[in-house]
Amino acid sequence: MTQYLARRLAFAVVLVATVSSASFVLARLAPGDYVTGTLGGRVSSEVIARERARLGLDKPLAEQYRDWAAAALRLDFGQSMLYDRPVGDLIPERAANTAILAFAALAMATVIGLPLGIVTGARRGGALAATIRTVSLVLVSMPPLLTSLALVFIAARTGWFPIAGMRSSTAADEDVLFDILRHLVVPALAIALPLAAALERLQAQSMSETIGQPFVLAAAARGLPRGRVVWRGALKAALRPIAAMYGLMIGTLLSGSFAVEVITAWPGLGTLMLQALRARDIYLIAGCAGAGALFLALGTMVSDVALAVVDPRASEPGTRVEAAA
Amino acid sequence: MAANKLASCAAHARNQAILHAKTNSAAAFAHNSDRPSFWPFSQLSTGLSRRFGVLAGCVALFVALAGCRAAPSSTERTGSRPTRGGELLVSVRSEPASFNRHASRDSTTNLVNLLTQARLVRVNQATQVLEPMLAESWTTSADGRRYDVKLREGLSFSDGVPFTAQDVVFSFDAAYDAKNGSVLGDTVTAGGKVLKVEATGEHAVAITFPAPFAPGIRILDSLPILPRHKLEGALQAGTLRKAWGLQTPVAEVVGLGPFVISAYQPGQRLIFARNPRYFEKAPDGTQLPYLDRLIVDVIPDQSAELLRLESAQLDMMTSDISPDAYAPLKRAADAGRVKLLDLGVSRNADGLWMNLKPGAFAGDPRAAWLQRDELRRAISMAVDRQAFADTVFLGAGVPIYGAETPANKVWYWTGTPQTPHDPAAARQLLATIGLTDRDGNGTLEDAAGHPAQFTLITQKGRASLERAATVIREEMKKIGVVVDVVTLDSSQVVQRFLAGRYDAVYYNATKTDLDPGTNQDFWLSSGSAHPWNVEQKTPATEWERQIDELMVRQIASRDEAERKRLYDEVQKIFCEHLPMVFFVAPRVYAASSARVLNVTPSDARPQLLWRPEVVAVAH
Numbered sequence: 001m002t003q004y005l006a007r008r009l010a011f012a013v014v015l016v017a018t019v020s021s022a023s024f025v026l027a028r029l030a031p032g033d034y035v036t037g038t039l040g041g042r043v044s045s046e047v048i049a050r051e052r053a054r055l056g057l058d059k060p061l062a063e064q065y066r067d068w069a070a071a072a073l074r075l076d077f078g079q080s081m082l083y084d085r086p087v088g089d090l091i092p093e094r095a096a097n098t099a100i101l102a103f104a105a106l107a108m109a110t111v112i113g114l115p116l117g118i119v120t121g122a123r124r125g126g127a128l129a130a131t132i133r134t135v136s137l138v139l140v141s142m143p144p145l146l147t148s149l150a151l152v153f154i155a156a157r158t159g160w161f162p163i164a165g166m167r168s169s170t171a172a173d174e175d176v177l178f179d180i181l182r183h184l185v186v187p188a189l190a191i192a193l194p195l196a197a198a199l200e201r202l203q204a205q206s207m208s209e210t211i212g213q214p215f216v217l218a219a220a221a222r223g224l225p226r227g228r229v230v231w232r233g234a235l236k237a238a239l240r241p242i243a244a245m246y247g248l249m250i251g252t253l254l255s256g257s258f259a260v261e262v263i264t265a266w267p268g269l270g271t272l273m274l275q276a277l278r279a280r281d282i283y284l285i286a287g288c289a290g291a292g293a294l295f296l297a298l299g300t301m302v303s304d305v306a307l308a309v310v311d312p313r314a315s316e317p318g319t320r321v322e323a324a325a
Numbered sequence: 326m327a328a329n330k331l332a333s334c335a336a337h338a339r340n341q342a343i344l345h346a347k348t349n350s351a352a353a354f355a356h357n358s359d360r361p362s363f364w365p366f367s368q369l370s371t372g373l374s375r376r377f378g379v380l381a382g383c384v385a386l387f388v389a390l391a392g393c394r395a396a397p398s399s400t401e402r403t404g405s406r407p408t409r410g411g412e413l414l415v416s417v418r419s420e421p422a423s424f425n426r427h428a429s430r431d432s433t434t435n436l437v438n439l440l441t442q443a444r445l446v447r448v449n450q451a452t453q454v455l456e457p458m459l460a461e462s463w464t465t466s467a468d469g470r471r472y473d474v475k476l477r478e479g480l481s482f483s484d485g486v487p488f489t490a491q492d493v494v495f496s497f498d499a500a501y502d503a504k505n506g507s508v509l510g511d512t513v514t515a516g517g518k519v520l521k522v523e524a525t526g527e528h529a530v531a532i533t534f535p536a537p538f539a540p541g542i543r544i545l546d547s548l549p550i551l552p553r554h555k556l557e558g559a560l561q562a563g564t565l566r567k568a569w570g571l572q573t574p575v576a577e578v579v580g581l582g583p584f585v586i587s588a589y590q591p592g593q594r595l596i597f598a599r600n601p602r603y604f605e606k607a608p609d610g611t612q613l614p615y616l617d618r619l620i621v622d623v624i625p626d627q628s629a630e631l632l633r634l635e636s637a638q639l640d641m642m643t644s645d646i647s648p649d650a651y652a653p654l655k656r657a658a659d660a661g662r663v664k665l666l667d668l669g670v671s672r673n674a675d676g677l678w679m680n681l682k683p684g685a686f687a688g689d690p691r692a693a694w695l696q697r698d699e700l701r702r703a704i705s706m707a708v709d710r711q712a713f714a715d716t717v718f719l720g721a722g723v724p725i726y727g728a729e730t731p732a733n734k735v736w737y738w739t740g741t742p743q744t745p746h747d748p749a750a751a752r753q754l755l756a757t758i759g760l761t762d763r764d765g766n767g768t769l770e771d772a773a774g775h776p777a778q779f780t781l782i783t784q785k786g787r788a789s790l791e792r793a794a795t796v797i798r799e800e801m802k803k804i805g806v807v808v809d810v811v812t813l814d815s816s817q818v819v820q821r822f823l824a825g826r827y828d829a830v831y832y833n834a835t836k837t838d839l840d841p842g843t844n845q846d847f848w849l850s851s852g853s854a855h856p857w858n859v860e861q862k863t864p865a866t867e868w869e870r871q872i873d874e875l876m877v878r879q880i881a882s883r884d885e886a887e888r889k890r891l892y893d894e895v896q897k898i899f900c901e902h903l904p905m906v907f908f909v910a911p912r913v914y915a916a917s918s919a920r921v922l923n924v925t926p927s928d929a930r931p932q933l934l935w936r937p938e939v940v941a942v943a944h
Binding site: 030031032033034036037038039043044045047048050051054082083084085089093094097149152153156157159162163164165166167169262263264265267268271272274275278280 | 412414419420422423428429430431506508510511566567570571572590591592593594596620622623624625626628629632633635636638813814815816817818819820821823853859860
């Protein structure tokens with residue numbers, strides 16, 4: 001297990017380094033830069049040259065990358081041009097907000113999607129299963145952007161929940177948790193609904209296959225109650241492919257939440273990345289991309305470890321995770 | 326088609342009448358205004374704007390549906406007379422880059438500066454009159470170069486430290502110090518040279534211009550007077566731009582403005598509280614500002630901003646309202662949920678310019694015609710400005726033909742010739758520079774058979790620019806000129822035209838102020854914002870030399886009538902050679918919640934908040 005963990009950690013480091021390096025190089029290679037973007041065409045060429053020199057944008061790409069990479073090895077990810085603050089300070093405070101949103105969405109999706117998947121997977125027909133399946137298909141085909149717009153509209157129309165932001169300006173300190181939870185509903189649901197639908201479909205498929213397995217049929221033949229067969233016997237086996245998907249879901253939650261964060265003004269990595277891209281702040285772009293890759297790598301690792309615990313074959317070299325299912 | 330044309334003509338006439346009526350009252354409420362009868366739905370049926378229309382429709386639908394609910398009224402109305410108290414909730418699209426105006430030019434940093442700092446003088450954005458702020462009065466020397474300014478006495482910064490002339494001198498030093506590289510340095514110069522500022526008393530300063538400069542101390546509207554006791558160390562150390570960054574404890578950010586920052590929640594909001602030491606009073610003696618608190622929420626998306634405004638979760642937006650958002654806001658205004666303000670025609674318009682740098686097309690067969698005046702005049706004639714206004718601004722625009730828009734009531738040349746929409750004449754004009762359809766394929770060619778084709782660069786993501794470039798492409802196609810539209814990030818557009826690597830650009834030409842004397846960088850051939858050929862060592866053309874000469878005289882003259890005559894002459898030369906082709910100036914709208922009181926709107930941003938100290942709310 002230790003070797004397995006070491007391998008996964010090494011993979012995570014390589015992934016983060018590759019993604020942030022690629023982002024840095026691509027953002028630097030694209031025409032235009034932070035100086036022309038922010039100063040526009042109304043300042044003299046001397047001012048533009050002075051600003052480029054101050055920010056190190058006048059250096060050749062190779063030199064700039066070498067300096068940045070060397071500093072990154074010391075966990076110094078550069079100074080954001082836009083905020084004039086270390087990227088290493090900016091990312092964690094926003095990543096924490098994104099993590100709150102992502103895990104809230106994952107929890108909602110799990111609570112909604114898995115039980116519904118078990119219900120639809122364990123039943124061959126019926127109006128309830130058909131309704132759930134139809135709603136799931138609609139939701140799974142809706143991008144989070146559209147879901148968030150719809151939910152923002154409902155929130156605005158009913159006044160039940162705040163439309164934007166993470167905190168109210170008027171909330172007292174003792175009400176912080178409740179205030180954040182209220183603000184969390186719209187963005188978390190926007191992400192969770194398509195995810196819950198996907199989980200429901202996966203779980204239903206897996207449950208449907210497991211229900212036909214000999215050990216389930218044998219249990220049913222021994223006269224065990226159907227509920228016990230489904231919820232105790234079949235469920236454990238049917239959860240394995242879902243567990244394998246969780247890591248990827250955590251990772252993709254980050255990219256999926258970018259649009260939702262912008263629409264609902266959630267102060268996470270998505271809105272920070274948007275500002276960085278608009279301003280062509282290459283250090284911040286690289287930092288945000290690296291943080292996204294870290295989310296993905298950690299999510300995958302947590303999922304693989306969980307799977308390895310459930311099924312030790314998954315951690316053996318040369319064994320594909322899917323084989324465990 | 327004919328019906329659309331008729332509707333368009335009728336709408337045009339109606340819009341002209343409305344414009345005439347409204348130019349005298351920029352602050353008229355838009356729910357009293359009219360719109361083209363086909364607006365906005367006929368836009369959905371035009372090929373040019375279909376995809377924009379669908380997108381706009383989706384957003385409008387959400388906003389309109391959301392507006393079906395009556396706005397909750399959590400406050401008791403106290404009538405329209407402003408009183409002290411209450412809080413105002415406004416939105417911005419992005420966080421400030423800093424609390425320090427010397428560090429950044431972005432609009433949110435500027436808003437923070439406006440709320441927390443004061444200037445010596447203020448340009449009244451509604452009347453354009455120069456008003457005293459920290460300067461109580463001033464006298465001018467006979468040659469117009471020296472201003473002796475008497476400062477208000479007894480004022481204190483928000484931390485209680487008294488304000489003196491040394492703070493004024495320090496603020497100029499902060500702008501000019503090369504080691505610190507303030508972004509404000511260029512904005513407080515005259516002809517590129519710095520002003521000499523000296524304290525002549527505890528509460529008096531003398532400001533000397535390097536040469537006669539007609540706009541005078543009007544340019545000081547952009548310079549915040551900062552606390553020397555807080556920032557002198559940073560200035561000496563060359564770290565002024567790093568001072569008052571977003572990580573600074575907000576109590577450290579002190580000023581003479583109407584508000585102080587009381588909290589900053591990264592990525593979410595800034596909360597401002599009343600500055601108890603603010604110096605201004607209302608005419609009735611009420612201590613300003615009226616508001617107890619002003620909350621600035623960061624909302625990156627306009628549709629979310631509109632939804633919050635309509636559902637009474639927001640009082641005011643500081644960003645421009647796009648034409649697509651007008652219809653739902655108009656309905657909400659009619660229902661009394663929001664106030665929609667028609668601020669008249671914008672003082673700024675986007676324009677098209679060709680690359681006029683000598684030698685830019687060396688070796689290119691198109692060199693014979695790309696830089697000719699006739700091409701630009703043909704473009705001006707080929708584009709139907711009314712159709713342009715209908716498509717790009719959904720009817721909310723006014724045709725223009727020169728560098729100034731009718732919004733600049735003082736300096737606009739009323740004799741500006743109005744180029745008719747005449748594609749046939751445009752083709753004839755192009756024939757005079759050798760562009761005719763030689764092979765009968767509908768596209769013009771030069772004498773060597775090369776097609777009349779050029780690339781037009783514009784900014785990606787700004788709907789009005791993208792739509793405009795598409796209209797220009799379609800209109801030019803009708804006269805046989807192929808225009809390839811390329812959209813790029815704004816930084817790429819700027820870099821391309823500064824480097825002179827382009828055929829043509831369609832982009833914004835924002836002016837610093839309405840007084841042309843403050844826009845020398847645009848007019849002078851040596852200027853950095855002279856976009857068609859930036860920073861020339863000597864004027865490349867005779868007409869640019871003439872404009873240079875006229876503008877130098879215009880800037881130096883103290884006779885306002887003479888200045889007007891000279892600037893009319895400049896505009897005449899500009900219209901003859903059309904280095905930039907302007908088509909339409911958009912109308913500007915602003916919206917606020919129904920409880921906002923005492924705003925004096927301006928077409929310049931922040932339209933409703935340029936005097937934050939007098940804004941009040943019903944509470």
